[in-house]
Each structure stands twice: as structure tokens, then as C-alpha cells.
Amino acid sequence: MTKALVVLTNHEHFDTLNKTTGLWLSEAVHFSQVMKDNGIEVDYVSPKGGYVPLDPGSIEGDNLDPISADFYFDADFRNRALGASLAPKDITATDYDVIYFAGGHGTVWDFPNNAALGSIAKSIYDNGGVISAVCHGVAGLLSIEENGQKFIQGKNVAGFTNEEEEINGLTHDVPFLTEDELIAAGAHHTKSDPYTKHVVVDGRLVTGQNPQSAAGVGQAVIEILNK
Incomplete structure (x- = not known):
């Protein structure tokens, strides 16, 4: 059976x-x-395992859309993903x-330097699998190395933009700006208008710009798996 591993933050x-802050629910x-x-089974892992905090904004108002609500009010999801996520050592x-x-x-705090998660991702890729990420989650790509270099060097990617962070009013309150960090790692970063869907596929690497892109990333992954 095909399986997917979804990585969530503990910060x-x-x-x-x-x-x-924490996980933006809809993106997961x-x-x-x-x-x-x-028909793809999903497991949930986090850098430390265990409890995964939610960004409260992600379950407020219109952000708690029907899909998000269905998952949030599902006891199995809350227990497996938010209450008792797996740790890298369990994978x-x-x-x-x-x-x-x-x-x-x-x-942006606990993904970039997590060598264990980076190693898992690279192993999945080397076995013919797909690496994917969305929004700030693309920070996880910074932990993946290939031949002593950043895995994303020279690859086409999307991720949360500087303009979107400015709209949030958090430009000076994050450790780094995601767009800048992707470019500094040697990636070719592209973007659409703020908070509009933008998905980039580069071989078996799929990335999305923002929460609006999460389902599109999933759909692109399915297309790759079905080839």
C-alpha cells in the first residue's frame, strides 16, 4: 500500500x-x-514526536473550512497527529x-536543521518517492542534503513569500524569511500573487506557496505517483 508521511511542527x-504559533491546520x-x-494511508511525524500545537488562527472563522473541521473534530486525527505524533526514531x-x-x-524554528527528518526525506526520495512541502513547511527542505550540498540547490521551488510575511506583519519576528532562505540555498524560487494558489513541480519535488496551495500540492503528488 502507498503511504505518505506528513511532517508537523512542535514549536x-x-x-x-x-x-x-504551531501548525497551520489546513496545510496538513x-x-x-x-x-x-x-486510498493513500497517512502517518504523522514531528521533530520531537508527541504533542503538535496548532496556530490558533488556523481554527478561527473561515480558516476552519469544512475539510479542516472534519479532521479537527475527528478523534483519531487529533490523537495520532496532534496528541501523539511519531518521532523520527519511529520512522x-x-x-x-x-x-x-x-x-x-x-x-521555521524546528524544521531547517533537523538532520533526522532530512535523512528520512532523502531516503524516501532515493527510493523513488516524492518530497513535497507547502508554505513555511518548505523550511524542512533546508535540512536535506545531497552530495554535500543543499538538496534544493538548482531546483525550482515555491514557498511563503516575503510579501505574504509582510502582510502578516511578522517580517521581523521570524528567524528568517522563507523566500530569502530558499534563494540563499541556491533554489530557483517563483511566486504568484499573495495568498493565491501556486504549485511548482520539479521532477519528484513538489512545493506550494501558501495555505491555498496545500491541496494542489497533494494533487500534483498523486499525478507523479500515477505515472
Whole structure:
């Protein structure tokens, strides 16, 4: 059976603000819904394992869309993904055909330097699988190395843009700007208008710009798997 591994953040607060953060729920579950619709089993992992915090904004108002609500109010999802996510040590990379780094601001703290997650992702890719990520979750790509270089060097990618971060008012409250960091790692970064869908496919690497792109990333992954 085809399986996907969804990576979630454990980081729950800003360093410079009295403000909580964490996973942006729709970025995980819109992708997971696409997997579910295509008969693909999903497991959830985080850098530390265990509890995964939610960015409170992701379950407020219109952000709690029907798909997000279905997952959020599902006890199995809350327990497996948010309450007791797997740790990297629990993962056997050969069990998975896809890895997907979901976003939320927390990821820019605990994804970029996580060698264990980077190694899992590279193993899945080397076994013919797909690496995918969305929004701030593309920070997880920075942990992947290939032949002593950043895996994304020379590759086409999307990710949360500087303009979108400015709209959030958080430009000076994150460790780095995602767009800048992708470019600094040697990636070819492209973007669309703020908060509009933008998905980039480069071989078996699929990336999306923002929450609006999460389902599109999932759909692009399915197209690759079906080739």
C-alpha cells in the first residue's frame, strides 16, 4: 500500500512576541484529504514526536473550512497527529512513498536543521518517492542534503513569500524569511500573487506557496505517483 508521511511542527511560540504559533491546520489536512481520496494511508511525524500545537488562527472563522473541521473534530486525527505524533526514531523510510512538510510559522524554528527528518526525506526520495512541502513547511527542505550540498540547490521551488510575511506583519519576528532562505540555498524560487494558489513541480519535488496551495500540492503528488 502507498503511504505518505506528513511532517508537523512542535514549536508553539514566537521568541519576540507574546504570541502562540504551531501548525497551520489546513496545510496538513487539505493534503491529507487528497491522500485519503486516493486510498493513500497517512502517518504523522514531528521533530520531537508527541504533542503538535496548532496556530490558533488556523481554527478561527473561515480558516476552519469544512475539510479542516472534519479532521479537527475527528478523534483519531487529533490523537495520532496532534496528541501523539511519531518521532523520527519511529520512522522506517522505506515504508513511505511520499513525505510532505506541512507549514505554520512554528516550522521555521524546528524544521531547517533537523538532520533526522532530512535523512528520512532523502531516503524516501532515493527510493523513488516524492518530497513535497507547502508554505513555511518548505523550511524542512533546508535540512536535506545531497552530495554535500543543499538538496534544493538548482531546483525550482515555491514557498511563503516575503510579501505574504509582510502582510502578516511578522517580517521581523521570524528567524528568517522563507523566500530569502530558499534563494540563499541556491533554489530557483517563483511566486504568484499573495495568498493565491501556486504549485511548482520539479521532477519528484513538489512545493506550494501558501495555505491555498496545500491541496494542489497533494494533487500534483498523486499525478507523479500515477505515472
